[in-house]
Amino acid sequence: MIEVALRHRFGQGWGAARRAGFALDAAFAVPAAGVTALFGPSGCGKSTILAAVAGLLRPQAGRVAIGGEVLLDTATRAFVPPERRRCGLVFQDARLFPHLSVETNLRYGLRRAPRGAAGPDMAEVVMLLGIGHLLHRRPAGLSGGERQRVALGRALLSRPRLLLMDEPLAALDAARRAEVLPFLARLRDAAGLPILYVTHALDEVDALADQMVLLEEGRVLAAGPVEALTARTDLAPLAGRRDAGVLLPCVVGDAADGLRLLEFAGGALLTTAQPGPPGTRLRVRIRARDVAVATEEPRGLSTRNILPVTIAAIDAAGEAGEVFLRLAAGPTTLLARVTRDSVARLALRPGLPVWALIKAVTFDHRAPPATPWEVPACPG
Known part of the structure; x- marks a missing residue:
């Protein structure tokens, strides 16, 4: 299981955090398999949860555990540093090294893999994501969809035990999103990694997610299998949509x-x-x-x-x-x-x-x- 329970309030006033006054009070437990979508409108706390799971945010109170291993427990002052959590991160912007080739960007991920960790090799990742023809190019010469596929490959080659994806398609136009979605589906099926996937796009949930955590204003409204949640009429963020x-x-x-x-x-x-x-x-x-x-x-x-x-x-x-x-x-x-x-x-x-x-x-x-x-x- 992936267990998350977090409480955090960002500071008040002009000198405080960018999201001054926002309060997160969210808890859920989902299977440590398949894709779990953190779904909700912008500003509901999805990315904050992802940051806490990755160890990039240290919440005021909470607990995070994956497969029974505790990564964070403020009650016992347990805190595993981000570099030891083995979380692969993929953001909206690919964050590739612009001065390196695609191949060298991918090998950077491979160098970060823990010694002896199981996972796909370079050839498998290149084939999985269809990026063999891009290996000698640099990021500036890639389309947005190609950059995201390379970013996925780099994250996968670091051999994480959990993949964290923060709206990876949000910066792409419709054509590029349609290009990348099949590779995400292929990655989900082939890699066998649990994935926490942040999005506010329902079509991405439909295409990829096994589980959904529905968020609103920093709180969990519901969590469970996607098919079960879409059939509920009491969940306003879903049932209130015209495409419900x-x-x-x-x-x-x-x-x-x-x-x-x-x-x-x-x-x-x-x-x-x-x-x-x-x-x-x-x-x-x-x-x-x-x-x-x-x-x-x-x-x-x-x-x-x-x-x-x-x-x-x-x-x-x-x-x-x-x-x-x-x-x-x-x-x-x-x-x-x-x-x-x-x-x-x-x-x-x-x-x-x-x-x-x-x-x-x-x-x-x-x-x-x-x-x-x-x-x-x-x-x-």
Whole structure:
């Protein structure tokens, strides 16, 4: 487990810290495997938590432990220095040495690896990140996406036991973000390292994260598996978004007429997207605003996805005149955002069997990453 419990208040006044008056009081425990996203708006404390885990910030009170090894415990005055924590850091800006070649930047990371530490070698990292053609170039001659891939490689070659990534894609435009995301997914699957990933971009969470820690104003609102949190309507930072919806694990099946089948526990969806060959595992975001319901089985519609479901609950949506319908498709929960007028007009109530309508063209047509395990075909 990765255990984090921190309390820290930045000073007041003009001469104090840049975030004067901000108070962090956050605690969570997540598995020491896969990717845990620290998610929330700017200024909620995500990067402060990462700094404390790395040892770059010494909080006023708290405890940090990884796999049972205590890195920080203010109660016993335990504090492992940053250089001994074996945390690989990747920031928004790649922070490469500008006067060194890509290869020399990578070898710098390798020189920082503890003697005898297990991990990928230079050739494996270069192949994993697709940077072999860049080895003799300098950072100034790289695109933003290429620089971030090199920074990932340098961090990985230091053979950390935990990778800390502080909004690594925030400084990139949409095209460069789309370039780097597949390599992050590949890194997650191949490296086997636990990763704490700071972001306020929901599509990055959809693409990469196994667990989510949802933060607001320095406090943890919820923590747990990403699929479970996206299905909750009581978490305003998620449910209050116009792209709110569930993250649905699927397996690509066969279909015809230019369509692909996405099979999930409780049903299947047809899509015009091309998420990969049959057998590909992925996750799709089903936005609540894209789901309609009917009290009678529809006929004569262009909509291809008509799923028999049952209304499990009707929850407030945070917007005047709107509600969320929680729909049970077997063991799977879907969300539909509808008007209160529709609820009254159709006499919708918990326990009522209805049909959920989802257009096949709802899903994005972006090609999946090279390693498409749990990567969304339809990011939020």
